[in-house]
Amino acid sequence: MSQIAFEPWNDPNAKPLIQFKNVTKRFGEFVAIDNQSFDIYEKEFFALLGPSGCGKTTMMRMLAGFEAPTEGTILLGGQDIAPFPPNKRAVNMMFQSYALFPHLSVWDNIAFGLKRDGKSKDQIAARVEEMLKLTRLEQFARRKPHQISGGQRQRVALARSLAKAPKLLLLDEPLGALDAKLRQATQFELMDIQEKTGTTFVIVTHDQEEAMTVASRVAVMDNGKIIQADTPQVIYEAPASRYVADFIGDVNLIDGVAEARKGAQETAPAEPEAAKQAEPEAAKLSEHEAPAAASERRVPQPNARGKWLHDKLFRYILGAREDAPKQLPPPTPGESEAAATASRPDVIAPGGITIHWAEGQPPLIVSNGDPALAGQRVTLALRPEKLGISKDRPESANALKGKVIDIAYLGNLSTYHVELANGLMVKAQLANTRRVAQRDITWEDEVWISFRETAGVVLSE
């Protein structure tokens, strides 16, 4: 059975669990949340990401009921939550500093909220056992918080927040106190628990990798606003602005002026200087070149040598050749073009823009750029892992000469810091499939940085 993608935000019939409608929060004159409207769906793992002071905790506190919006409304399951005090909402918040009761055992910490709600002894016992099992804490039930590790304490706090089966669990920096390894393990546990219980999670984190790992959607905030909220993949691969591109992961940002690309087909110039002089020529050529000529090159041709061999030699052994041998239909021009473009770095996809980014340097070819941006200042965002680095000039749409200034060895990866002709520093990241001593690019080396015409994202804000 194929799994159906979980993306209720794309389903016009899906009903959001949480709706922010023009929510503003002011503290005196200070605007902490600035007129925000967005939806969070049931069973989502929604991550709020942004620099310190951008309003993440404030957003959570309003959801939990510890703060009221100055303007606008927040709906939970279609209902305005304003009249409900925190303990009457099906919401639980695990605070940035998750305070456990030090004098109570793990068991009693988890039972605390249930006891206060006046649940029966049996009900409480059953629920606590269930939570202990879920968070893998059974063997620590009788210990006090100071007798367990930080990660285990974190899980107790989580078990306590989940015990009352909230519809919505708010986690403010829940893993902040853990070391990298434990943090990772706990992330997976969180995802597992979230899946098993079907609770909707909203998590605040400073750690972008964590947000990318756990979240169904990541909201990147700045100054009281959500700048972009989308799946980790879209946030990473198609950031909507320079701010988002820069905030999430490592990125090279190259500024320049866009020009609409002429001609449907171009091939990689042999040398940048030559290319520069030849450019008007190339443009003319592609204007006059019949489009058929270009596509003909990619249509499979009958193999003349094979035919000759058959007729002269093999027909006596194999018998006469059928006139119309069985074969797959030839690829459509679109298919063959796509295939050729995908596998051949020297065939450049048509369309898009070029970006003039440095005096005396060939413009960058960006086939996925919007030609309507012509004449505007734009930024090309390129992830370091999309850049190639080599000593010889590669056959690629874009090849820039530079010098290796620094190399950061990260075990599985190495990041090369390369200074380009105009002084711009770029980072190229390569997987270390070979031993360090065998790698041939080193400090001060003259290298080529290359990337495909589809490797980057053009940002205009």
Ligand SMILES: Nc1ncnc2c1ncn2[C@@H]1O[C@H](COP(=O)(O)OP(=O)(O)OP(=O)(O)O)[C@@H](O)[C@H]1O
């Ligand atoms: N009670 C308050 N009175 C006045 N200003 C406040 C109050 N609470 C928060 N702020 C301000 O609102 C802004 C947002 O605060 P918030 O706690 O939401 O930030 P945050 O994104 O959670 O930051 P961090 O990552 O550091 O936890 C900050 O500038 C903060 O100083």
Ligand SMILES: [Mg+2]
């Ligand atoms: Mg905070």
